[in-house]
Structure formats: structure tokens, C-alpha cells
Amino acid sequence: MSTLVLVHGFWHGSWCWSEVIPHLVAAGRPAVAVDMAGHGLYARRPRWLTEQPYNREAVDTEVSPVADVNLDIAAELLTSQIKRIGGGEPVTVVAHSAAGPVLTRIAEQTPQLVAHAVYLTAYMPASDVPAAAYTRIPEAADGLVTPLLRGNPAQTGALRFDLATDDADYRRRLYEAFYDDVDPVLAEAATGLLTPDGPMGIMLGTTTLTRDGWGSVRRTYIMCTRDKAIRPGVQEKFVAEADAAFPDNPTSVVTLEASHSPFLSMPGELADVIVSLG
Template sequence: MADAPIVLLHGFYHGSWAWTEVIAELAARGRAGVAVDMAAHGLLAKSPLAAHRRPFDPAAYATEPSPVAGIGLDAAADLLIAQLSRAGGGNPVSVVTHSMGGAVLTRAAEREPALVSHMVYLAAYMPATGTPCLAYPSLPEGSSNRFMPLLVGDPAATGALRIDPRSPDPAVQDAIREAFYGDVDPSTAAAAAALLSCDAPLAMVTDSTELTAHGWGSLPRSYVVCTEDRTLPAPLQRLFIRQADAAFPANLTRVVELPASHSAFLSVPGRVAELLADLP
């Protein structure tokens, strides 16, 4: 439906707030956008108790089991499917996703392809069939990422990929900005970092989705490669595209390259909206 809203799904640690500027830019171009929270994120986020205790105990923070441990792709897809159904009134809508939101969209679209008219992966995980997202950062194409060094504690013990966005250590704050907000205005980057949640469920990156020609593989898809990304390096983004096109050669990915870092929705929201405005 041409008048259906574009649904916007964020990535790990963020929330629907991440799309505020893009929504405004879409509105200026006559398109409605609706941002939704991913499971265990945004208004659905939960933190370990140690995150709020004072004095702060780094050892407790690094070892406390996560309250969102065990939330995997099926639970996240359940929520997204409900959000898509509500946004489109049961009719298909275009969906734009970022970073780890890509794995959630992939699972939801495979399960309910009738709810999706077009998928846009903006510097997002677009995992190959049967491949968990956790397999990618260690590949040669992803090994230069600046994200993995942010992790606190042992994910296998906490059940989460935990970061410390509230750390007073300038080196930690610099590392977060370097990973997520390389070309974002410093004041905007600082404000965004202050809104980040600390836990992302490990199960979301260890789960995988079996893709089919009548499910995910049947849907039109676009990929926006953010060439300056330091969390999902551009070679890794291009690997996702090659794998998808090899699996479904009759339904190739439309590719656009954008000279932006990981959070293009904050650094160049007008350009992102321009790319999205003509979606069906």
C-alpha cells in the first residue's frame, strides 16, 4: 500500500528513539514512518541490578546473570510480527532495519512474508540460512569491528552481550562513540550513548534462521552499505549481500552505498529518508 507507514526497527542497545530524525525527514517528504522497540530494548529493556547499585561494583556488573537472557529470535520475531500487523492493519509494509535488528526482521519475514512488502537492511545483519550472527565478527570480513572489545564479562555466563554505556571512564566512552557514532555530531553522539541499554540477549546472536524461497527469499530486499562502519565493516556487509544473492539468484539484492558510519540514522538522517521515501 502506497500510503502504508514505513516500519523502522533499531539494533542492539538502542530503541525506537534512534529513528526520530529519520521520521521527521520522511514526514517532510510526505511519508509516514513508525519506529518500534525490539524485544528487550527501548521501553522493554531490563538491566542487571548491579548497573544501578552504588558504589558501583565492576565485578558484580561483569558476572550478574542478565534479566533478558534467553530471549531469542522467535520471541523477538513474535513481537515484530505483531508490530507489523498493527502498523499495516494486516496489509504488507516496508520494513527498515539496522544492525542486529536485521536478524529479527529476517526471522519475522521468513515466518510471515505476507506482512512485508520490502525489506531494507541499513548496515544490518542479513545472516545466511542457518548461520548465527555470532559467527560473523570473527570472519576476515568482520574482524576489524570495534564492537566486540566493548563487551563486559563472559556472555556465556551472563546470557547477554553486555556493555557499560554509563561508565565514567573516558576511554570507554570514546570506544562506544568510535564503534557506533563515528561521524555523528559529538553532542548528539553523547546524548545517544546516554540512552543505550546495557544488555542484549545472547540467544539472539546464537539463534539462526532457515531461509526458504517461499519465505524470506521471495521478498524484495535492499541493502544500504555504510562504507565507514566500524561495527559492521563494509566487507562484512558486502558478504551478507553475496550470500543472499547466491542463495536466491532469481531475487537479487538492490544495493546502495552510503558514505556513513554505523549510525547513519543520526549522522545523515536526511539522506537515509531520501533513500527510503520511494519505497512501496
């Protein structure tokens, strides 16, 4: 069995897998969670987040300290992490949400490093299509993330949440977008660990997919049917496009009745699914 490399999505960090890893290890699967570029130990927080008094104008206009992080940089970092963890042997990569485009780039460029590409309610963009394009399709119209974003990403270089606000309604909507089926106490703790800026460059990057690259890698999509961040219709579109492009290597699909964050709401069940994939 290959080693598992777990990659979080935007605004989160490797910490979000802490409830899942014990289940995986208990089942005999070595698992390592890593931080994506611009997140976790690689995050850089904007000044407005801690400045007093609170400055709403700065929230909307300050250029992000991670504005220079793009898909190339994110893929380079994750590739180095995979090589270190796997010792050159292929690993199974489980990518959540906006880590999907990074996994896709790596599986295309170095398919020999990826034994199994697992997309957990993640962006799985088609060839030469940026992940950001899927936030504007009809299937995404009722998603809850876009209305929460602050500022103009073209100006700030980031998809930004206002984590300094005391607006109770805003924080409630943030909870609904990510943690709708998570215990409120745990969700509050997770919210306190979020970073405000997701690097827009990761969402704007594209990868040309080939039969010998990404198209040759075994892949599974774990759909979350209660997801209010990446809506089920968007998830279905990813799978349909992938299977149309590479019909000889169809996507395996597993369904969880979960929100966007099953690693917190049902870590045991999620671990069981991951282990079952082999």
C-alpha cells in the first residue's frame, strides 16, 4: 500500500487532517499531512488582520503577502514534499478543495510520483481551464463562498475572508459554507486557525492534460453531497469532463453525505473511504 499524502484546501492547513490521521494509521496506512504554498507554516498574514482599530478599507484593498504564490510555486512545493515523503516511490495524494489543481499539475508533470489521485470535493479542472472558471458556471450559482469574499482579487491577489470582523452574521455564513455539519465548538476552533488569504494565482493557473500524464493516473473523486462551498453539480461536472477526455481511465466515484469539511464532521468515515481505495 502506498503512503498517503493529505493536502488541505484554501485558508486551511495541515492541521485540518489531525482527526483523520489516527484512523488511517490504526488501519495500517502511513499518512502525512502537508501545508500547501501560502498556507500553514507558509502563510503570511496581511497587516489589517491584527491592526487596531479595525480598518474595513484595508481589508478590501491591501495587497496580499501571498499574492505572488501561483500554481507553479504550489506544485513545486508539493512535488518536493511528495518526493521526500515517498522516497521516490509513488504515493497516494488526497487533495481537498483548492488543492485539486495542484494535484492535477503534479500528476500531469510527474505521473510516476502519484499512485492514486484522490480528489475530496476538490477542483478537478479540465485541460487548460483555470479552477477559477468553475466558480462562475451555473452549477456554482448558489455556492456560499463567493459572497463572503472581500476586495477585488485582481487587486489584492487573493481570495480573502474578513477574519477580523465582529459581524456575527458574516461568521455564521462562514460556518455554513464550510462546517455546516461540524460540531459548532469544533467549527469555532477551526475558524480560529484559518488564514484570511487564498492565493489567487493557484486558481488562475492552468495545466494541459495528456493521456500519458494526468490521463494515465488512477483517480477517485469523493463527492460531498451537502457541500455548500463546491456544489454537488460542480463536482459532477469535474467527473463528467474528465471521463469525456479520458474514457479509457474513468474516474471512480465515492459519495459522502457531508459538508465541505468531512475531515472534521466525519473523520472516521472519511478515513474508511480512503483506506478502502487501496
